[in-house]
Amino acid sequence: MCGMSGGSSWNTRLRELAKEGLFKEGLQLYRQMLRSGDSPNAFSFPFALKACAALSLPLSGAQLHCHVVKTGCDPEPFVQTSLISMYCKCSLVENARRLFQQSPQSRRLTVCYNALIAGYSLNSQFSAALLLFRAMRRAGVMFNAITMLGLIPVCTVPLDLDFGMSLHACNVKCGVDADPSVGNCLLTMYVRCGSVDVARKLFDAMPEKGLITWNAMISGYAQNGLASHVLDLYHKMESVGMDPDPVTFVSVLSSCAHLGAQSVGRDIEWRILSRGFDFNPFLTNALINMYARCGNLARARMLFDEMPEKTLVSWTAILAGYGMHGQGETAVHLFNEMCGVGIQPDGAAFVSVLSACSHAGLTDKGLEYFSEMKRIYGINPGPEHYACVVDLLGRAGQLEEARELIYSMPVKPDGAVWGALLGACKIHRNVELAELAFERVVELEPTNVGYYVLLSNIYSEVENLEGVAKVRIMMRMRNLRKGPGCSYMELKKKVHLFLAGGRDHPQAKEIYSMLDGLEDLVKDSVGSKNKERRVEEVLAGTGVHSEKLAIAFGLLNTQPGTELVVIKNLRVCGDCHVFIKMVSKIVDRKIVVRDASRFHHFRNGVCSCNDYW
């Protein structure tokens, strides 16, 4: 290795590899250097340590630590800082802390504090990060923008918002917030603490919006369930000439999945291909998820099958898709196959397989998974898992068992758990248990209108008019109003929204006359026995339900034979599924009405997208 002799050429090459992100190759080169008999020096270690951190190789990192000590480089602050950072990134925070504490005060430079503060924050040791920041200031060490980049992410939940805002104020006072990275970081903090509006104000006020700024805001909307805002902002991004990258597309695709907007998603897929971003596993997973949720299982499956390295997320996305669309057996089969190839399921994978079982009526199978979850995989079920199992038992009519399960929960049941029981009571017309579940759920989610409507519908089904009135009064006292029922349907890259009884769609006239025709056909096909009453029932009180409008619109504007997919905000209000079933038969069309409770912009039963686009 005559050409490589002398430490500096090794170091140059190491630096190049680190810059390119070729960490594996960097470590190989470091080992090659040792074999060739050259000694690493203080300029070699930071690169090699960075590689261990990036690849999360604590053993190699510790070995490097030995080399550092052997070569006497350990007092060097740069090397010290690299070691601290490496240990933090390998989740060995204790080692990092010890190194920091052992170093003399005089060698604790700003970067050294920065590395440990960021490390604490990365490992969710929030108070430790804060305390160290205070100690830093007491010691008179200057902080800079990068200190803030470590510290700001400490604030992750709404409760942290006050502290986050004080950091923001502090940054403004020192002028640190002018650094675009700090701006991005603050933006992300507001988003994570649920203050999307504040984040947007910050976004609008930022003079130089980089790609990361756009991505932070777009993903912020996505994470807060504001899918239509994601698409708006994405279009704006394109219109100002900012080029999206794979990170952007991940959020956009996730929003298409939430909206059921398959044709927008297809358009995005085309852009991904034309930019050469295919083979990015994040994007492939996002595409699988989008197609699966939109019901295009064939395309989702094709992408999944062609994926060379399927991750846990890929498997979960595809099996959740099958589960959602009633193909529980396929979902279960995929889950088993996944375990068979050695991928360990996590909590989210269990949520998907459990809900697949409950939708497909595979009660025993679901219960089996639930018990395996703790026993074999050591995952403690959270409220989301209990909600699935309550739903599973409830749909199967085992209401008592469901109630018992809730009482035996080691974690506090949340609204979804009691809500699942309430939903089961609706199916099986159990008023007494419904009242109990309602009391609990309303304590936990007093403003979720969906539950009031659910109970009211249970009362009206058993003709308990007093009950219906009771719920109405309760809602009035709490100043709650059921938003109008709303449904939407995607057609040619536009989402068409329908409110119950609404007339503001451009095709309103045609839609209403189509609906009149449909209702007449349905009336005619009801048998003559108890005809009046049956007709009322079938037409569900003859109201102009939003899903009826959506279906009429769909029949007007689509080719015969295509499937109509309607998404509806409240699964529980104004059931007109008998009507839909009959229409479907009469016009010989497959009509699917999907429950939007898992669509975030329908949270609390209120639709937050209020326009066509």
Next chain:
DNA sequence: ATAGGGTTAG
């Protein structure tokens, strides 16, 4: 030459 940071899927 060397250290510290901001955006990504189920």
